[in-house]
Amino acid sequence: MIEKIKISDRLYMLKDSMDCYSNLIIGSEKALLFDTGSGADDLKTAVRQITGLPLLVIASHGHFDHIGGSYQFDEVYLSCKDRNIVESYEVEKLREWIGKEDYDPKGFQRIKDLDFDGFSLGDIEGQIIELPGHSRGSVGVYFPEMKLLLSGDSLTPVMCLFFKNHGTVLDELETLEKVKKLGVAHFLTAHSDKIMNVSILDRMTECLKNCKGKKFLKYRYSKPPFSEGYFHLYSMKDEPVGVIVESLEEVSE
Numbered sequence: 001m002i003e004k005i006k007i008s009d010r011l012y013m014l015k016d017s018m019d020c021y022s023n024l025i026i027g028s029e030k031a032l033l034f035d036t037g038s039g040a041d042d043l044k045t046a047v048r049q050i051t052g053l054p055l056l057v058i059a060s061h062g063h064f065d066h067i068g069g070s071y072q073f074d075e076v077y078l079s080c081k082d083r084n085i086v087e088s089y090e091v092e093k094l095r096e097w098i099g100k101e102d103y104d105p106k107g108f109q110r111i112k113d114l115d116f117d118g119f120s121l122g123d124i125e126g127q128i129i130e131l132p133g134h135s136r137g138s139v140g141v142y143f144p145e146m147k148l149l150l151s152g153d154s155l156t157p158v159m160c161l162f163f164k165n166h167g168t169v170l171d172e173l174e175t176l177e178k179v180k181k182l183g184v185a186h187f188l189t190a191h192s193d194k195i196m197n198v199s200i201l202d203r204m205t206e207c208l209k210n211c212k213g214k215k216f217l218k219y220r221y222s223k224p225p226f227s228e229g230y231f232h233l234y235s236m237k238d239e240p241v242g243v244i245v246e247s248l249e250e251v252s253e
């Protein structure tokens with residue numbers, strides 16, 4: 001089941017049964033679907049219940065819970081830097097994770113290289129922003145008129161640098177600095193319904209700058225893909241900020 005959350009006439013969050021939130025942005029001539037979810041649910045019907053406009057579909061990155069629904073759409077654009085993730089998935093594992101015995105990853109053939117850096121939905125323009133860290137091919141979409149950035153998993157306040165094709169703490173730090181210069185007011189992440197205020201990026205930056213030699217606890221992600229790493233909690237406040245790395249090497253003194 002897809003849960004539709006309307007933020008405004010032109011912005012929706014579509015939450016699937018694996019808690020992945022795809023974003024739908026509606027322009028005057030076209031609509032953007034950012035991420036296709038895990039593939040367990042009928043995302044396309046949910047989109048079509050909201051808009052009949054031609055769709056541009058872009059995946060924030062190559063993890064299965066963002067590209068799994070690709071089979072429902074004609075074409076899905078993904079950074080070529082995450083192509084290796086798509087190619088690494090085994091059918092049986094995906095079926096187990098998604099909980100669909102007949103899941104067919106043939107839909108991955110509809111994934112094309114993201115070869116443009118901007119697009120128009122008619123009355124709003126979107127810019128593709130590379131956001132490496134969570135994965136090397138992570139991208140965001142920035143809408144300057146709305147000062148809104150769709151960020152996939154790359155700006156989750158607990159920064160996850162331990163899944164397939166992840167980058168380094170330094171990559172994530174550079175991504176944060178890049179986003180701070182864009183003029184973003186708010187951003188969305190793919191596993192939360194919160195509209196994040198850009199000010200949290202300062203706390204995330206401090207976390208990364210100060211995490212060397214700090215306490216990291218062994219951590220296992222409780223849902224597929226059950227990756228393991230080490231978790232450092234930097235601060236709680238209204239939204240917990242921290243980082244999870246795959247190996248302690250880059251954060252030891």
Ligand SMILES: [Zn+2]
Pocket residue numbers: 061063134153163
């Ligand atoms: Zn991810």
